[in-house]
Amino acid sequence: MSRSIPIRAAAVASVFVVAGTLAGCSGGGGGAGGIDGVQAATIQIESEGTFANPDDGQTAEEAGLGSGFFISADGLALTNNHVVAGAGTTKVHVGGGDQEYSAEILGSSECLDLAVIKVDGSNFPFLGWQKGDITTGEEVYAAGFPLGDPEFTLTKGIVSKNDTAGQSAWASIDHIIEHDAKIRPGNSGGPLVNANGQVVGVNYASVAELDSNFAIHRDEAQKVITKLIDGEDVLSLGLNAQALPLDDDGNAVGVWVSSVKAGSPADAAGILPGDVLMRMAGTTLAAEGSLEEYCDVIKTQGSDATIDVDVYRPSEDALYRGQFNGKELAAVTVPGIGAQSGGSDDREYTTITDDSGVLSVEVPTDWTDVDGAAFEGIGGHQFIDVRASTNLQQFSESWGTSGVTVSAAEMADDLTPQAIFDSYAGLTAQCTPTGADAYSDGVYEGQYQYYSQCGGQSDFVIVVATPEDQSFVIVVTVAIASDADLPAIEHVMGSFAATFS
Numbered sequence: 477m478s479r480s481i482p483i484r485a486a487a488v489a490s491v492f493v494v495a496g497t498l499a500g501c502s503g504g505g506g507g508a509g510g511i512d513g514v515q516a517a518t519i520q521i522e523s524e525g526t527f528a529n530p531d532d533g534q535t536a537e538e539a540g541l542g543s544g545f546f547i548s549a550d551g552l553a554l555t556n557n558h559v560v561a562g563a564g565t566t567k568v569h570v571g572g573g574d575q576e577y578s579a580e581i582l583g584s585s586e587c588l589d590l591a592v593i594k595v596d597g598s599n600f601p602f603l604g605w606q607k608g609d610i611t612t613g614e615e616v617y618a619a620g621f622p623l624g625d626p627e628f629t630l631t632k633g634i635v636s637k638n639d640t641a642g643q644s645a646w647a648s649i650d651h652i653i654e655h656d657a658k659i660r661p662g663n664s665g666g667p668l669v670n671a672n673g674q675v676v677g678v679n680y681a682s683v684a685e686l687d688s689n690f691a692i693h694r695d696e697a698q699k700v701i702t703k704l705i706d707g708e709d710v711l712s713l714g715l716n717a718q719a720l721p722l723d724d725d726g727n728a729v730g731v732w733v734s735s736v737k738a739g740s741p742a743d744a745a746g747i748l749p750g751d752v753l754m755r756m757a758g759t760t761l762a763a764e765g766s767l768e769e770y771c772d773v774i775k776t777q778g779s780d781a782t783i784d785v786d787v788y789r790p791s792e793d794a795l796y797r798g799q800f801n802g803k804e805l806a807a808v809t810v811p812g813i814g815a816q817s818g819g820s821d822d823r824e825y826t827t828i829t830d831d832s833g834v835l836s837v838e839v840p841t842d843w844t845d846v847d848g849a850a851f852e853g854i855g856g857h858q859f860i861d862v863r864a865s866t867n868l869q870q871f872s873e874s875w876g877t878s879g880v881t882v883s884a885a886e887m888a889d890d891l892t893p894q895a896i897f898d899s900y901a902g903l904t905a906q907c908t909p910t911g912a913d914a915y916s917d918g919v920y921e922g923q924y925q926y927y928s929q930c931g932g933q934s935d936f937v938i939v940v941a942t943p944e945d946q947s948f949v950i951v952v953t954v955a956i957a958s959d960a961d962l963p964a965i966e967h968v969m970g971s972f973a974a975t976f977s
Contacts, residue, residue, distance in 0.1 A: 510672055510673040511617065511669065511671060511672065511673040512673070513601060513673055514603065514617070514619050514630065514667070514669055514673045515571050515572065515619070515628045515630070516570070516571045516601040517545055517546045517571070517600070517601045517602050517603045517667075518543065518544070518545050518571060518619045518620060518621075518628060518666060518667060519543065519544045519545065519546065519553060519568045519569065519570050519571070519595070520541060520542070520543060520544075520568070520569045520572070520620075520621040520626065521541065521542045521543065521544050521555060521559055521560065521566060521567070521568055521579070521593070521665070522539055522540070522541050522566070522567045522568075522569075523539065523540050523542065523559060523560050523563035523565070523566050524537065524538070524539045524563060524564055524565045524566075524567075525537070525538070525562050525563040525564040525565070525735055526538075526562070526564070526735065526749060527540075527562060527716070527734050527735045527749060528732070528733065528734055528735070528749035528750035529734075530718065530720065530732040530734070533750060533790050533791070535749050535750050535791075540559070541621065541624040541662055542555060542556065542559030542560070542621075542662065542664050542665050543555070543559075543619075543620030543621050543622075543662065543663055543664060543665045543666030543679075544559070544568075544593065544665045544666065545602075545603050545619070545666065545667040545675070546595070546600045546601065546602035546603065547592075547602055547603065547701070548600075548602055549598065549599055549600050549601075549602055550598055550600070551577075551579075551594050551595035551596065551597050551598065551600055552582075552592060552593075552594055552595075552705060553568075553579070553592065553593050553594075553595055554590065554591070554592055554665070554667075554678060554697065554701070555590075555591050555592075555593060555664075555665030555678075556589045556590065556591065556664045556665035556678070556680050557584045557585055557586050557588070557589045557590055557591045557647075557712075557716070558586075558589055558646050558647075558664065558680075558716055558718075559591070559664055559665045560581050560584070560591050560593060561584055561586065561591070561714075561715065561716035561734075561735060561737060562715075562716040562734065562735020562736055562737060562749070563581065563735075565578075566578070566579040566580070566581060566593060567579065568593075568595050569626065570595075570600065571601075571628065572621070572626055572627055572628040577595050577596050577597055578595075578596045579593045579594060579595045579596065580593060580594045581593050582594055582704060582705055582706075582707050583703060583704035583705065583706065583707050583708050583709050583710065584704065584709055584710075584712055584737070585700060585704070585709060585710040585711045585712045586646070586647070586711070586712050586713070586714075586715050586716070586717055586767075586771075587647060587648050587649075587710075587711035587712065587767065587770075587771035587774060587775075588647065588649055588692065588696065588697075588700060588710065588711060589644075589646060589647035589649070589680050589692065590678065590692060590697060590700065590704065590710075591665075591704065592701065592704035592705050603667055603669065603673065603674065603675050604674050604675065605674060605675050605676075605694055605698065606669075606670050606672075606674040606675060606676045606694060607674075609638075610635060610638050610639070610653065610676050610677075610693070610694065611635065611638055612635055612636065612637065612638045613634050613635060614634060614635045614638070614670065614676075615632070615633075615634055615670065615671050616632075616633055616634065616635055616653075616655050616657050616668050616669065616670060616676060617630050617631065617632050617633075617657055617668070617669050617670075617671075618630070618631045618633070618655075618657035618658065618659045618663060618666065618667075618668050618679055618689065618691075619666050619667050619668075619669060620659070620662065620663040620664075620665070620666025620667075620679065621662055621663075621666070622659065622660035622661065622662040622663045623660055623661060623662045624662050625662070629663075631657045631658040631659070632657055633655050633656035633657030633658070633689070634655065634656060634657075635653055635654070635655050635676075636654045636655055636656055636688075637653065637654035638653060639651055639652075639653070639693060640652055640653075640654060642681070642690055642692075643764070643766040643767070643768045644680075644681050644690075644766055644767065645718040645719040645720075645721075645765060645766060645767065646717065646718040646719070646767060647680065647681075647692075647767055647771075648766065648767045648768045648770070648771035648772070649692055649693075649696060650696065651692075651693035651695060651696040652677070652690050652691060652692055652693055652696070653668065653676060653677045653690070653691045653692075653693050654688055654689070654690055655668065655689050655690075655691065656687055656688070656689060657689060658682075658687075658689065659679045659682045659689045660682065660684075663679050663682075664679060664680055664681075665678065665679070665680070666678075666679050667679070668691040675694060676691070676693075676694050677691030677692055677693055677694055677697070678691055678692040678697055679691045679692075680692055709737075709740070709779065710779075711771060711774050711775065711779065712740070712774075712779055713740060713741045713742045713774065713779060713783075713800050714736060714737035714739075714740020714741055714742040714743055715731075715733055715734075715735075715736060715737070715740075715742050715747070716733070716734040716735040716736075716737075717731050717732065717733055717734065717753070717767065717770070718731070718732050718734065718767070719731050719732075719761070719762035719765050719766050719767050719770070720732050720752070720762055720765070721765050722762075722764075722765050725824060727824065727825075727826070728754075728760050728761065728762045728763045728765075729752065729762060730752040730753055730754040730761050730762055730788065731752065731753040731761045731762050731767065731770050732750075732751075732752055733747055733748070733749055733750065733751045733752070733753065734749060735749050736748065736749060741779065741780075741800040741801050742800065744800075744801075744804070745785065745798050745799060745800050745801075745802075745804055745805055746796075746798060746804045746805035747785075747787065747805070748789070750789070750790060750791055751787050751788070751789050751796075752787065752788045752789075752790065753770070753785060753786075753787055754786045754787065754788055754971075755784075755785070755786040755827075755836075755971065755973070756769075756770060756773045756783055756784065756785050756786075756800075757773050757776075757777060757783050757784055757973075757975055758784065758836045758973035758974070758975040759772075759773055759975075760827050780801055781800075781801060782799050782800070782801045782802035783799060783800040783801065783802075784797070784798075784799055784802075784919045784973060784975075785797070785798055785799060785800060785805075786970060786971055786973075787805060792807075794807055794808070795807070795808040795966060795967075795969075795970035796808060796918065797917045797918035797919050797970060798918035798919065799918070799919060802944070803918050803919065803944070804918070805918055806916065806917060806918035808917055808918075808966065808969050808970040809915075809916075809917065809969070811911070811913070811915060811924035811925075811926050811937050811939060811969070823840050823841070823842075823963065823964075824840070824841040825838045825839060825840055825841060825967050826838065826839065826840075826841045827971070828846050828848070828862055828864055829848060829862060830848040830849075830850070830860050830861055830862035830882075831848040831849055831850065831860075831862075832848075832850070832860050834860055834884070834974055834975055834976055835848075835860055835861070835862050835882050835883075835884055835950075835972075835973070835974050836862075836971070836972070836973050836974075836975070837862065837864075837880060837882045837952075837968055837971055837972040837973070838967045838968065838970070838971035839864045839880055839964065839967070839968065840961070840964055840967075842866055843864040843865050843866055843878075843879065843880070843964075844864075844866070845864065845865050845866060845867055845868045845871075846862065846863070846864045846868075847861075847862070847863050847864075847868055848861070848862045849861065851883075853883070853885065853899075854890070854891070854895060854896065854899045855888065855890045855891065855895075857885045857886075857888060857891060858885060859883040859884065859885045859951075860883065860884055860885070861881060861882070861883040861884075862881070862882050863879060863880060863881040863882070864879060864880055865877055865878060865879030865880070866878070866879075871955065874931065875906070875930045875931030875932070875933055875934040875936075875955065875957065876931070876933060876934070876957050877955070877957055878934075878954075878955055878956050878957045878958065878961040878964065879954075879955055880952070880953065880954045880955075880964070880968050881951075881952070881953045882950065882951070882952050882968075882972050883950070883951045883952075884948050884949065884950045884951070884974045884976075885948060885949055886947070886948050887942065887946055887947055887948055887949055891949045893922055893923040893940040896938075896940045896949070896951055897923075897925055897938060897940065900938055900953075903930070903936070904925070904927055904930075904936070904938075906930055906931050907927035907928065907929060907930035907931075907934075907936055908927060908928050908929045908930075909925070909926075909927055910926045910927055910928045910935075911924075911925075911926040912924065912925045912926065915939050915940075915941055917941075917969065917970075919943065919973070920941035920942060920943055920950060921941055921942065921944075922939065922940045922941030922942055922949075923939075923940055923941075924937060924938060924939045924940070925937075925938045930955070933957055934955050934956060934957045935955070935956040935962075935965075936953070936954070936955050936956075937952075937953065937954045937956075937965060938951070938952070938953050939951070939952040939953075939969070943974075947976070948974060948976060950972070950974050952968065952969070952972050954968050
């Protein structure tokens with residue numbers, strides 16, 4: 477799907493201000509005066525700010541153009557989140573006119589790709605919403621300012637699907653309209669109207685080679701407009717984000733952050749333009765190259781919940797961990813080695829889980845021998861567990877094979893770090909102690925011990941940590957039998973997670 481994004485010259489985004497009846501109203505009236513009045517109520521938006529380009533990774537001040545439409549005479553307008561999110565300034569031209577108006581972003585949603593802005597001024601013509609059902613075969617018109625052209629454009633088509641789900645790289649919407657009224661970059665945020673000039677949806681995407689065009693369904697928009705007008709963000713953590721395409725092997729890469737809304741949960745967490753979100757709440761993001769998993773986590777947890785997040789920062793080639801609405805991002809540290817310096821080695825990695833699905837960790841794809849069975853550990857406590865290696869039997873019986881174990885149990889008085897370290901004394905007696913210190917990765921805190929020359933050939937790391945509420949203890953061990961496997965420590969420490977309900 478093509479989209480309008482306010483980064484670089486390649487992206488000219490359209491925002492439309494839909495002026496019609498106020499939020500939640502299903503009435504069809506408005507001040508625009510039928511199809512001939514749609515132009516007067518449609519706006520072109522110019523957003524300026526600092527954006528990171530996923531094509532080259534560069535961050536710079538950019539200006540992008542988009543479309544929108546008025547929904548009330550006092551300047552309330554509707555557009556796409558991806559047109560205005562992260563903008564430092566927003567300017568508006570009404571109906572293709574020369575006069576420039578300033579505008580304020582009131583509320584937005586990256587998952588629904590909607591935003592409401594307030595344009596300075598009054599007595600603006602606005603659009604009303606279509607009454608009744610939206611039907612397949614219905615005649616529709618796409619309005620806006622494609623390709624950054626200041627001249628208003630209106631294209632004609634029909635509704636080909638009146639209600640379907642829409643997953644894209646920058647949105648995850650349960651109800652969209654598919655139609656064939658041609659839209660192009662710059663139409664984003666503009667209105668899709670019926671023959672009477674009433675709004676049926678908000679245009680946001682297209683697939684040029686299939687001649688398919690997509691609009692956010694009227695009903696989906698009306699459900700949240702009141703909240704957006706009131707300044708409430710909906711299904712949002714404050715990102716202008718897009719899921720990156722799968723790599724050549726079909727593996728998920730993550731969600732690219734183009735810009736961050738000041739004062740948002742993402743901003744407070746320390747997310748920066750150019751970051752790549754890899755996992756949230758232990759869930760791999762962009763598994764199908766869309767924003768679906770990102771939005772599913774927000775829908776499940778809530779925008780104000782404390783959500784663990786794993787981040788790759790390409791500008792530093794570094795892994796970070798932290799939380800939305802919790803602990804700020806911190807660089808992942810490899811115990812005994814220091815701040816990690818990898819994150820982009822040539823090996824492929826995959827996420828494995830224990831049998832219950834609570835524990836997860838990222839391991840090299842050639843560590844195909846995996847066991848997710850629980851076991852009874854020290855003090856008779858029940859531990860859930862997942863472990864992986866190229867050969868688990870050799871991993872458990874000798875020091876010549878690399879591997880990882882991640883275990884967790886409900887917190888108990890006798891599950892202290894020292895007690896857990898002592899339980900490994902039979903193994904570590906075969907090693908040379910290298911370091912021991914406090915452990916903190918932005919999500920979990922505890923202690924670690926690092927050993928080298930185990931059995932004369934392996935490095936061995938033990939991490940014992942807890943989340944902030946200390947509801948459970950998590951134990952991570954990694955044995956590294958060759959230098960080629962050293963980057964695996966970084967991936968393990970940057971990805972292990974427990975998601976107890």
